[in-house]
Amino acid sequence: MKKTRKYLFFGIILLSISSFNNISNYKGEKILIDIGDSLTVGAGGEGTTMSNVTLKLLQGKWIVKNRGVGGENTLTIGARQGGIPMYIKDTIILPANGEIVEIPSGIYSSYNDKKIHPLIQGEGGLNPCYIDGIECTLSRNSKTEKYYIKRNRRSFESYTVKPKTNIITQLSLEKDGIATIFIGQNGGYENPQDLLNQINLFIKHKGDENVIIITSHGNGDSKTIEPIKKKYGKKLIDLKKYMSNKAIYDAISLKLLPDNVSYPTESDINAMKKNNAPPSLLYDGIHLNKIGYELLGRLRYKKGQELGYW
Known part of the structure; x- marks a missing residue:
């Protein structure tokens, strides 16, 4: 009986260590840097961006830097970030x-x-x-x-x-805090493994894994995200899955859209059936509207909570 208790005790310790490695409380500099393309910038959002939505939820206790630039592919973003000079x-x-x-x-x-x-x-x-x-x-x-x-x-x-x-860019010197890596919509990679290889270089340059990775709702299909999900697990936000399954209902629940028979629209339902984002949350074919960015900022904030970053 004593031996059984002893093994159980060590088993609990090992599980605790494993859990800590996966999700631990972040205690570093309260800086959040958002790295990406026009979806990070917030194009189409009429001033609402993932960055400023999360900043509001963080109650101004963090410095949030939006380092998005429209039109850039993964290699150009990697050049700014420093992982791919x-x-x-x-x-x-x-x-x-x-x-x-x-x-x-x-x-x-x-x-x-x-x-x-x-x-x-x-x-x-x-x-x-x-x-x-x-x-x-x-x-x-x-x-x-x-x-x-x-x-x-x-x-x-x-x-x-x-x-x-x-x-060497100024951004490449900014390694403290949490980095959100939101890349891929504009290409720059040959295949899913190539995208993962580039993300690995971003994170290697940062020097730690205090990151949140977001894959695009536009081209982040299951084949593209599978290697990233396998490597980084809960640090990944599968935006395509969220937008095509849950986002419209979150918008209604949060009263960002009216809770009546108007939403989701027929166009929204048809888009979601095809694993696409509902038009009611889009500015154009790719960029989100202000409701879409509000949801994205909240989603990223929730992910940070799950990972113990804030």
Whole structure:
């Protein structure tokens, strides 16, 4: 009997350790950084975003930074975040006087040496950036689509940047707190495993697994999310599943939509039958409307509670 109790005691300890590893109380800096594309920005939400909804629920006790930039794929977002650095292919000279310099060949991803296109719809924490420790500003001419770089402080001598030198962004230095990684809608990956590999690099760069991962309702099908779910488990929000099954009913329950026969509409029901988001929660085919973003912000807040982040 004593041996049985002894084994039971150690079994409980092992279960407790296992549970702690999966979900533990977060005690670090109260900073939440949202990294992604236009869905993170809140395009279509008329000022309502996932970030500001969660901030309100956190009662202003956290710093919430929206680092979304519209139109960016996973590689471009990874370049800003720092997990997949971008580099300059050319040899260029940063003049001592701070004069702006063209980058002839553009910007490339260290992941697959393909061109990426930052700064099309915003910075999202890219600048100031650093080349071999020199603080710079990266810019883009929207008409010519050419990229330029300039050092932010004058020096006594010019500096030669060697080929394939990485550009280190300001966002890549911001590793404290909780990061929400909301990527994938605009492509940038070859297959589900490739997407997981890139997410792994985001998290490796951050230095810890204090993250929430969100897959898009637009292209986050079961095959795409399965490797991510297997690796990160409860840290994942399957937005497609939520939007196509539960979101419209949460909107009614929260009185964001009227509780009458008007909702869900016939169009909503037909969309959900096809595993798609209901039109009543969308601004267009992909972007959410203010109700959709309200639900997303609440969903992310609930996930943070489940993970013990706040």
